Amino acid sequence: MAGVTKTFPGSEGPAVAPLDLTIPAGELTVLIGPSGCGKTTTLRMINRLVEPTAGTITIDGTDIRERSLTELRRGIGYVIQQIGLFPHRTIAQNIATVPKLLGWDKRTTAARVDELAELVGIEREMLRRYPSELSGGQQQRVGVARALAADPPILLMDEPFGAVDPIVRSRLQHELLDLQSRMRKTIVLVTHDIDEAVALGDRVAVLNVGGVLEQVAAPDDLLAEPANEFVAAFLGAERSIKRLALSGVMSLHLDPGPVVDRRASDAEARQALERGGLDWLAVLDGDRFLGWVAAADLDGRPIADLQPEVLRARVEPTATLREALEVILTSHTSTALVVDADGTYHGAVTLEAIREGLAR
Numbered sequence: 001m002a003g004v005t006k007t008f009p010g011s012e013g014p015a016v017a018p019l020d021l022t023i024p025a026g027e028l029t030v031l032i033g034p035s036g037c038g039k040t041t042t043l044r045m046i047n048r049l050v051e052p053t054a055g056t057i058t059i060d061g062t063d064i065r066e067r068s069l070t071e072l073r074r075g076i077g078y079v080i081q082q083i084g085l086f087p088h089r090t091i092a093q094n095i096a097t098v099p100k101l102l103g104w105d106k107r108t109t110a111a112r113v114d115e116l117a118e119l120v121g122i123e124r125e126m127l128r129r130y131p132s133e134l135s136g137g138q139q140q141r142v143g144v145a146r147a148l149a150a151d152p153p154i155l156l157m158d159e160p161f162g163a164v165d166p167i168v169r170s171r172l173q174h175e176l177l178d179l180q181s182r183m184r185k186t187i188v189l190v191t192h193d194i195d196e197a198v199a200l201g202d203r204v205a206v207l208n209v210g211g212v213l214e215q216v217a218a219p220d221d222l223l224a225e226p227a228n229e230f231v232a233a234f235l236g237a238e239r240s241i242k243r244l245a246l247s248g249v250m251s252l253h254l255d256p257g258p259v260v261d262r263r264a265s266d267a268e269a270r271q272a273l274e275r276g277g278l279d280w281l282a283v284l285d286g287d288r289f290l291g292w293v294a295a296a297d298l299d300g301r302p303i304a305d306l307q308p309e310v311l312r313a314r315v316e317p318t319a320t321l322r323e324a325l326e327v328i329l330t331s332h333t334s335t336a337l338v339v340d341a342d343g344t345y346h347g348a349v350t351l352e353a354i355r356e357g358l359a360r
Contacts, residue, residue, distance in 0.1 A: 004055030006041050006211070015041045016211030018055065025060075025153075028180055028187040030201035032194060034234065038211030039190045043156050046188065047076045059154070074102070077147030077185075081159040084143070085131040091142050092127040098150045116145040121175060137168035144176075148183075157189040161196070173199060194235060198223065198242055206231050220246050240358055244322035249315060249338050252357050254347025257337055259284050264303045273298075282337055282345070283308040289337065289345040314339045317346055321357055324349045 001023075006016040016038040023029045031039040044050040045057060048069060057064050064072055085094050092113050099109045117127060120141040131139055140160065147155055160176075161169045173196060180187065191197050197204045198219035205216040208230055215227035223239045223246075226232035235242070258276030260269050262285050272281055273295050283290045283303060291308025298306075313331035315324050317338055327336045328351060338346040 001042075002056045002058075004042075004045060004057060005053045006038070006045060006050060007053045014038075014053070014210055016045075019211055019213055021205060021213060021216065023186065023188060024203070025186050026184040027202040028189060028200055030197040030204045031188065031190045031207060032192065032197045032204060033207035033214075034209060035192075036209045037207035039207050040158055042207070042211060043158055043188055043190050046154070046156060047073050047078060074098070074150060075152050075154060077150075077152040077155040079140075079143050079147045079155065079157045079160045081162045085139060085146075087131050089130070090127065091122065091129055091131070091134070094131070094142055095127075095145045095149055097146055102150060112149060113145075116148055119148075119179065120145045135168075136164045137172060140164060140168075140172055141175075144179075153186060155185045155187045157187060159190055159192070162191075162193075169196075176200065195242065195245070199245060206234060241322065243358060244325060244354070245320050247321050247357055248317070249319050249321060249324050249349050250317050250346070252321075252349060252353045254338060255335075255350055255353065257335065257345075257348030258282055259345070259348075260303055261285070262290060262303050262308075266298055266300050266302060269293075269298055269303055276335075278333070278335060280333075282311065282348075284345055287345050288343045289314075289339045290343075311337060313337060315349070316341060321349075321354050325351075325354055 001019055001021045004016060004019045005014050007014040019042065031042060033039055041050055045052050046064070048064060059075075086097070092110075095113045095116055096109050099112055104112070113127065114124070117124060122138065122141050122145065126134065126138065131142070134142065143160070161172050164172065177200065189200060201219055203216055204219055204222050206214045206222070208214050215222060215231050217225075220243060222231070223235060223243045226235060226239075232239075258272060258278045258280065259282045260272045262283050264272070269281060273279075279295045280292050281295070282292050292311045293303065293306045293308055313327055313333045313335065314337045315327055317340060319338075324336050328334060328349070334351050336349045338349060340346070
């Protein structure tokens, strides 16, 4: 976008001021800002649902005005908050809308519908149902599948998860990231939720009222170094907490942790307690985590004679620093252990390690 402006008739000022923005191919760019900042208008100018008043929008070097609307929109998928499914058509028929318009044969269309249903997590038996028979989250998956039906290189998403509850929203966000890791589409997503923006975006563009671009940056850079007071205020006072969601526990230098082998003697266990500085020990069998024992339970017996308990202060290697901090704060300890689903022990995350991770 170069010098793109939109002024609606009767308005005192532009909905979008002269906007210069490059959206990298194969990345997910998020547009965010307060009400009236022109983020949805900007999105709709890309597929010419809204015509720019001035300026130029190019895709792969070609001005979008040089292409017919039909040709342009065939290469751009569009997902909106209201989903917009056809209520009188089955889910399969909804997904097949664009392939049918393009004249695909029935066999190719059916194969594509099946492929997309599996891709976005729609059970095959649901394909015969109608939109009213699906939950909000299921309908949203159908909306994404329909937008991807003709395999467009560009996907526009306008508040795609705003109408679903927080649990479903989180699940759909993770599914979108998983899809993007496999598809590498050029995605432009509008949201008003800063947590969603930093969780999903490769880059985040912060707009001010009137479509003024205040900053565009990778999420961690945006949170670490806001360009000005407006961006800092919009991001909020909890920027450091938000940054915790962008890094995983395996990015830290994990501490060996308060661990002891199950064959250890009482003396060896007490030495491990002194090194760890805690009042409990993690019990390992090789690199497999068995549970924990309290210092108060050490009474001269070897560890093998004690019964390790289930530990609450544990996270999987895929956990974010934010998730690890949550576990530490709610389990009344300063350390969380990193343990695989199969019980493999990786080390310990401490509050100090999390602080150092933010400082890097």
